[in-house]
Amino acid sequence: MKRAFLLMVFSGFVFAEPTARDVTEAMKRDFHPRGQAKMDRVPQDGLQRICTDTRDKPPAALAKQIEADQMRTIVFPTGSLMGDWKRAEKVAQDGRGSMWSDKPGAPAGGSCYNCHQISPQETSYGTLGPSLLGFGKKRGNGPEMQKYVYGKIYNAKAYNACSQMPRLGYAGTLTEEQIKDLVALLLDPASPVNR
Amino acid sequence: MRRALACAAVLMVAPALAQQKNQFADYQRMTAEGSPVELFELGGEELWKKPQGPKNASLEKCDLGKGPGILKGAYAALPRYFKDAGRVMDLETRLLHCMMTLQGRSREEATKQLFGNADRPSEMEYLSAYVAGHSRGAKMAPGASHPKEKESYQLGKALFFHRAGAWDFSCASCHGAQDKRIRMSALPVLSAPKFARPLIATWPAYRVSNSQFKTMQWRLNDCYRQMRMPEPNFASDSMVALNMFLATTAKGAEYRGPGTKR
């Protein structure tokens, strides 16, 4: 009896899938800080933990709860959320920012084209996210839509708990001004996205 | 009406996707034909046979799992558990072990330049090319019987799906769904044998974008950089575990490397 118990514990110890906590411990042991990428990036926050544990499919009620929590992190600026679409193209193109190889404090990009089609003239775009071509033309550009786009870029998890899109404002990668410019890139009727 | 439109959209997208998949076929064939990858195998052979370190010994007696000095099929059978080290090792971890034990070199000195550049290629890169070249045609069969091997696989798998860091990424954030791209680069689903096999069976590889030979540990290191994470320690259990997970997912594939990649 005792032996069977020990065997269970032993085999459980050796073969069970490691928990998210075990993985965090392994990463604390096996990673080191470099540049701006410090070890405080290793421990998971609640959202990362739940998404890892559920393989990005949290139960609906939990997802709703996460989204509400994340919504509260978004700092909406007062006044117009539409910046300058002409400046935004560069931000959308730029894939740098927040990496150990990036200069801390240097302006970061949004890596937008890595995953999305945006302006029609850029044909090297990724497909991890949906195409945003014609976004404003299809969806309108009223205050509610501006608020949605701003919020989505600031913290995508407020709209889809386990989205693969980074929380670009919340993580401190993009500034308020950069996000407003991106809002204009998607919504301004004069932007190449909508022409 | 809306549904009909959506269907039409799907129909239009399907052929475009098929075309996308093949549009780089000519490029990939021509770059592979004109690849300088053999230079790295040659350079690696020289380094393998060159006496170095305090013991002035070459690596020719390094046991990569098939016995001292046996290269044939060795890479395809890695990672695996090594009794003399008491842990699971991948190719680079084992090479480092041999440099320290056979050549008497310090870890610090032997890892001074792990990832090379144009002016200073790395010893690890040359040696990886040379060793991997001896597994051409061998079936990928990483260790799978020792408890530590199973443990390593499980840790690797958990790491693959573990979301963390400034951008909440896991490996699966990019390598988890079919037919996706970053910019124009195809993203194979590395947790699925069908997609992992052709890819893993051609690493390590000459990478044309860096115009440099690149190892698996470099590949993982650069992924974590772009995942906005701190830097993984070279030859750590976590990196070996990820390699174990990938190699096990690709097991049964015929090794066709060292390859040539974008």
Add this chain to the structure above:
Amino acid sequence: MMQRRGLLKAAGALLLAGLLKPFAALAAWNKEAFASKSSADAMKSLGSPSAEASGGIVIEAPQIAENGAVVPIEVTSNIPGTTSIAVLVEKNPYPLVAKFDFTEGALPFVKINAKMGETSDVRVVATAGGKHYQATKEIKVTIGGCGG
């Protein structure tokens, strides 16, 4: 036979000279042509200011390149008596990539890997019997990876 032996002897002497002073016997690197910022200027410096379009030049290259750091370009000239082939990438900062001179012992064929900064026409100029011919092919250069 005698002739061939004489030739070999001469070649041997050249080889010796070559050993003493590598590349002394070769045409100097055409600095002006390689420093040209337009293909028109480069062609002028190469002595082929104008060239007529020819189907005798075959450019084999991918239509679309996954990365501009390595773009394989294979050129065959089917124009009889071709003695040189130049490869230019129109939109590179310095368009002239390479120029090869062929003697009777070689076929007018070459395959190289070139760097391309962006989508561009590749222009090939072949010289045969003192006349110049050209052909072009567009190669699209795409962006891959995360851009970090």
Add this chain to the structure above:
Amino acid sequence: MAGPMKMRATLASGYTDVRVLMTHPMATEQQTKGQPHFIQNLEVKVNGKTVIEGQISQAVSRNPVFSFRLKGGAKGDKIEVSWLDNKGDTNKTETAVA
């Protein structure tokens, strides 16, 4: 010291196929802040006789690979390829046609 070179010369139908690989950074002006480092001259010889002279720029990819075709040829012909770069470094390799 220049890194390794590798060459293969094989008989094809009516010509000899030569493929040569060179280790070289081929560093551009842009990459080096104005100190480019690249091969400028190439020479291909058959049994001591020059058959191809090449001049190349910094726009040839790093670790250059070239394919050439030589007229006719016979097993055992000696093929030599040498290069010279803008810093005066040089290297050569030779092989017999197989």
